[in-house]
Amino acid sequence: MRLLLNKIILALSLVSALIGLAFLGWILVTLAIKGASAMSASLFIKDLVDNGLRNLIVGQLILAGLASFVGIPLGIVAGIYIREYGQGSKYAEFIRDLSDIMMSAPSIVIGAFVFALLVKPFGGPSGFAGAFALAIMMIPIVINTTDSMLSLVPKELREAGIALGASKYKVIFNIVIRAAKVGIMTGILLSFARIVGETAPLLFTSETSNYFTLDLTSSFPSMTVSIYSLANEPEESARDLAWSASFILTIMVLLINLTGRYITRNKK
Amino acid sequence: MEKIFQKLSLLSASLVFIILIGIFTTLFISAKPAIDEFGFGFITDARWNTEVPLNQSNEKEKQTDTLKEDTTQNSVSDSDDDLLAEDEDLMGDDEDLDDEVATKTVYGGLVPIVGTILSTVIAMVFAVPIAMGIAIFLAEMAPKKISIPVGIAIELLAAIPSIIFGMWGLFYFAPIISETFGGYQVSLLTAGLVLGIMILPFMAAITRDSMKTTPDILKESAYALGATKFEVIKDVIFPYSKVGIIGSIILSLGRALGETMAVAFLIGAVYNLPEKITDPTISIPVAMAVNFGEAAGLGESALFYLGLILFVLSFGIISFAKFYFLKRNKG
Numbered sequence: 001m002r003l004l005l006n007k008i009i010l011a012l013s014l015v016s017a018l019i020g021l022a023f024l025g026w027i028l029v030t031l032a033i034k035g036a037s038a039m040s041a042s043l044f045i046k047d048l049v050d051n052g053l054r055n056l057i058v059g060q061l062i063l064a065g066l067a068s069f070v071g072i073p074l075g076i077v078a079g080i081y082i083r084e085y086g087q088g089s090k091y092a093e094f095i096r097d098l099s100d101i102m103m104s105a106p107s108i109v110i111g112a113f114v115f116a117l118l119v120k121p122f123g124g125p126s127g128f129a130g131a132f133a134l135a136i137m138m139i140p141i142v143i144n145t146t147d148s149m150l151s152l153v154p155k156e157l158r159e160a161g162i163a164l165g166a167s168k169y170k171v172i173f174n175i176v177i178r179a180a181k182v183g184i185m186t187g188i189l190l191s192f193a194r195i196v197g198e199t200a201p202l203l204f205t206s207e208t209s210n211y212f213t214l215d216l217t218s219s220f221p222s223m224t225v226s227i228y229s230l231a232n233e234p235e236e237s238a239r240d241l242a243w244s245a246s247f248i249l250t251i252m253v254l255l256i257n258l259t260g261r262y263i264t265r266n267k268k
Numbered sequence: 269m270e271k272i273f274q275k276l277s278l279l280s281a282s283l284v285f286i287i288l289i290g291i292f293t294t295l296f297i298s299a300k301p302a303i304d305e306f307g308f309g310f311i312t313d314a315r316w317n318t319e320v321p322l323n324q325s326n327e328k329e330k331q332t333d334t335l336k337e338d339t340t341q342n343s344v345s346d347s348d349d350d351l352l353a354e355d356e357d358l359m360g361d362d363e364d365l366d367d368e369v370a371t372k373t374v375y376g377g378l379v380p381i382v383g384t385i386l387s388t389v390i391a392m393v394f395a396v397p398i399a400m401g402i403a404i405f406l407a408e409m410a411p412k413k414i415s416i417p418v419g420i421a422i423e424l425l426a427a428i429p430s431i432i433f434g435m436w437g438l439f440y441f442a443p444i445i446s447e448t449f450g451g452y453q454v455s456l457l458t459a460g461l462v463l464g465i466m467i468l469p470f471m472a473a474i475t476r477d478s479m480k481t482t483p484d485i486l487k488e489s490a491y492a493l494g495a496t497k498f499e500v501i502k503d504v505i506f507p508y509s510k511v512g513i514i515g516s517i518i519l520s521l522g523r524a525l526g527e528t529m530a531v532a533f534l535i536g537a538v539y540n541l542p543e544k545i546t547d548p549t550i551s552i553p554v555a556m557a558v559n560f561g562e563a564a565g566l567g568e569s570a571l572f573y574l575g576l577i578l579f580v581l582s583f584g585i586i587s588f589a590k591f592y593f594l595k596r597n598k599g
Contacts, residue, residue, distance in 0.1 A: 006496035010409060016401025020472065021418070023465050024425050027436045074280045081277035092281070097590060099284045104519065104586045105291075105579065106526025108553040112575045113291045115560070116298045136287060143284065169270040190427075197429025200528040200553065204560045224431055224529075231435050231533065239439070246432045257427050261420070 035247020038240045043248075048210040048226060051237065053245050055212035059221030060249075062214070063127060063206060064196040067134030072188055074135075075142025082143065083150040084172050096147065103140040110136050111201040119205055127220030130206025134195045141194055145187025149180040182264055189260035193253045199224035223249055295579060299572035301565075302375065310573060313376020316539040317567060322370035375570035377552075377577065379539045383456065384551040384578070386542065387531060388524045390460025391467060396517060398464075399471035404501060406472070407479040419476065426469035431529040437462035438533040451546025452536065459535035459551070466530040471520040478512030479505055515593030522586040526578060528553035552578045 046052025078095070086092025110133055118129040153176050161171035177184070202208075208225040209218075223245055230242035296303075306313065402422065406415045441462060442453040449457060482505045490500045506513070536548020537558045550558075552574045563571055 002496055002499070006498040009498040009501075013401040013404045014409065016398045017405035020398040020402050020468050024422075024469065026440075027428075027433065027465075028425075030436055030440055031432060074283060077277045078280035078283065081281040085274055085277055086281065095281045095284055097587075098288055100590060101583060101586050102284060102288060104522045104526075104582065106528070106553060106582055108526065108528045108556050109295070109575045109579045110291065112298075112556060112560070112572060113294050116294045116572070117290075139287070140284065143281075167270050169273050193427055197427075197431070199429070199431045200557065203528075203557055224429065227431055227435070228529065228532070231438065242435065246429075246435060250428055250432060253427055253429060254424055257424055 031243070031247055031250060034240070034243035035250075038244045039247070043244055047212045048221070048241075051241060053223070053241070053248065055209070055221040056223035056226050056245060057248065058212070059127075059209070060196060060223035063130050063134060063202070063220065063222060064192060066127075066131035066216075067138050067195055068188070068192055070131070071135040071138030071191075072142055075139045075191075076146050076184065078139070079143045079146025079150065080172060080177075083147050084168070084176065096143075099140040099143045103144060106200075107137060107198055108200040108203070111203055111205055114201065114205045125205060125207040125219040127206050127216035127218075130202045130220055130222065131216070133201035133205045134198060137198060137201060138191050138195050141191035142187060145191065146180075146184055149183030149187060150176060152183065153179045186260040186264045189256050189263075193256040193260070196256070197224060197249055197253050199228055203228070291579065292576075295572055295576040299569055299576045302569035302573040305566065306375065306570070306573075310375070310377045310570075311381060311577070312378055313374065314378040314539075314541055315374045315376045316379060316570075318374050319371040320374050322372050373566060375567060375573075377570070377574055379541055380550050380552045380555040380574055381577065382541060383535060383549040384525060384553070386456055386549075387460040387463055387535060387551055388521060390457065390545070391464035391524045392517070392521055394461055394464035395468050395471055395520070399468055399475055399520075402468075402472040403475035403479055406476045408497065408501060408505070419473070422469045422476075423473050426473055429529075430466055430527060433462055433466040433530040434533040437465075437530065442534060446546070449546055451544065452548050454534050454536040454548050455546045456535065456542050456549050457545045459531045462534055463524050463527060463530050466527065467520045467524050470523065471516060474516040474519065475513055478509045478516055481512065482508045511593050515589050518585060518589035518593065522582050522589065525585065526553060526582050528557050532557050 042051075043053045044057070045054060047055040078099075082092045082096050082099075086095070114129050114133040114136070118132060119125055122129075157175050157179060158171055161175045162168075166174070202222045202225050206222050206225070207219040208229065209221040211221070213221065227242045227245050227249070230238045230245070233239070302310065406419050406422070410418065437458060438454075442458045445458045445461065446453040446455070451457070486504050486508065487500055490504045495503070531551055532554045535551055535554055537550050537554055538548050540547065540549055542549040556571050556575055559567070560571055
C-alpha cells in the first residue's frame with residue numbers, strides 16, 4: 001500500500017512536470033518556427049515603415065543601454081553600501097528589504113510613475129522617459145546581485161587588507177570588487193537581459209516609432225512596444241513581423257543569459 | 269576620498285527609498301482628483317466611463333433613499349407634461365444644462381480589481397501543483413544528468429519576455445481553450461491559464477531551491493528507516509522547507525498580480541463583471557495599458573487610482589512574503 005501510494009504520487013509529479021515542460025516547449029517551438037520562417041536579411045537593414053526591424057532593434061538596445069548606464073553604477077554603489085559600509089545596520093537592512101520588494105513591483109506602475117513625472121510635464125513621450133523607467137526597474141536587480149556577490153567574498157580578505165593599513169575605500173576597490181568581479185559582471189548581464197524584454201514600462205513613456213531615430217526627446221522606437229501593437233493588427237504580415245521580432249528578442253535575451261552563466265562557471 | 273565615496277554610496281542606497289516614496293506620492297497626487305471624487309466607493313463600483321445623470325449620482329453619493337424619491341418626483345412631473353415647470357426644476361438643481369439631463373462620467377474600479385484577483389487565482393490554481401511537480405522532479409527524482417540541464421532550461425524560460433507568452437496565448441492557446449470550454453477566445457480562463465504558464469518556470473525554480481536546502485543527512489536518515497520517496501518528501505522535505513516554499517508561492521503570486529503583457533492580449537479588455545469563467549473582463553494592469561493612451565482628466569486620474577491600488581496591494585503581499593517566510597540568512 002505504501003509502495004503503491006509512493007508510485008502513484010511520484011508518477012503524478014512526473015506527469016505534472018512533463019505537462020509544464022510540454023507547455024514551455026510548445027511555446028519555444030512555436031516561436032522558433034514562426035520566427036525563423038520569416039527571418040531574412042532585410043529585417044535587419046530596413047526600418048519598420050518598410051517592414052523591417054532595424055530601428056526597433058537599435059532603439060530597444062539604446063533604451064536598455066541608457067538605462068544600464070544609469071542603473072548599473074547606482075546599483076553597484078548602493079550594493080556596496082549595503083554590504084560594506086552599512087553592514088549589519090538597521091538602515092542597510094531596511095534598504096535591502098525595500099529593494100527586494102521593489103524588484104517585484106508591477107512594471108506598469110513604474111511606467112505610470114514615469115509618465116506622471118517625465119511625460120506629462122514635458123508634453124509627450126520621449127526616449128529619456130523610457131530609459132528612466134527601465135533604469136528604475138534595473139537598480140534593485142543590480143543591488144540584489146551585487147549584494148549577494150559581495151557576500152561571497154571571504155571576510156579574511158577584507159581583514160587582511162585592513163591589517164595592511166589600507167583604508168576601507170581601498171579595500172573595497174582593490175580587494176573586494178576584484179574578488180567579486182565575475183559575479184558582478186554576471187549580475188549586470190542578467191539584469192540587462194531582464195529589462196531588455198520589458199514592455200509595460202515603455203508603453204506610455206517611450207511609446208514606439210516606425211522610423212529610425214536617435215533623438216531621445218521624442219517618441220522612441222521600442223521593439224517590445226511594437227510587438228504589442230503589431231500583434232494586435234489584423235494583417236498576417238504585421239503578425240509575422242511581430243513573431244520575427246519576438247524571435248530576435250528571445251534569442252538576444254537567452255544569449256545574454258547564457259553568456260552570464262558561462263563566465264561564472266568558467267571562473268569557478 | 270574615503271568620506272566622499274562613503275557618502276556617495278549612502279546616497280545611492282537611499283535612492284531606493286526615495287524612489288519608492290516618489291512612486292507612491294506621484295501616484296497619489298495623480299490619483300487625487302479621482303480619490304476626492306469617488307472615495308473608497310471606487311473599489312466597489314462596477315461602472316467605468318459610464319455617463320450618469322448628474323443629479324442622480326449626486327444623490328446616490330449622499331443617500332440612496334432620497335434618490336428614489338427624486339426619481340419618482342421626476343417621473344411624476346414628466347407625466348404631467350408640464351415642460352416649463354420641469355425646466356425650472358432642472359435649472360434649479362444643476363448649473364450647466366438647458367433641457368437635456370446633465371450627465372457626468374463615473375469611474376469605478378470593481379471590474380479591474382475582480383479581474384486581477386480572479387485571473388491571478390486561476391493562474392495559481394493551475395501553476396502551483398505543476399510547479400511543485402517540476403520542483404520535486406528536479407530536486408528528488410531526476411538523475412543529475414537530467415536535472416541539471418532541465419533546471420537550467422527552466423531558469424532560462426523564466427527569463428523569456430512575458431509579451432511572448434501573451435502572443436503565443438493569443439494565436440495558439442486561446443483557440444484551443446475556447447473550443448474545449450466554449451465561450452470567447454479572449455476570456456478570464458485563457459488569461460489566467462497563460463498567466464499560470466508564464467509564472468511556472470519562476471515558481472518551479474525558486475521552489476526547487478527551497479527544497480534543496482533540506483540537509484541530505486535528514487533525508488538519508490529517513491531512507492535508512494525504510495521510508496519511501498513520497499514519505500521522505502511529505503514528512504522530511506516539506507516540513508523542513510515549508511516556509512521557503514510558501515514564500516516562493518507568494519512571491520510568484522505577487523508577480524502574477526502585476527503582470528501586464530501576458531494578460532493584455534487575452535483577457536478581452538472589456539469592463540464587464542464576468543459571470544462565467546469564459547467571459548472576457550479586464551485587470552488593473554491591462555486597464556492601464558489599454559486606456560492610458562486616450563485617457564484624460566478624471567479618466568486618467570482613475571487609472572492612477574487603480575495603479576495606486578495595485579502598487580499598495582503588491583507591496584503588501586510581497587512584504588508579507590518577505591517578512592514572514594523568506595527571512596534570508598544575514599551574514
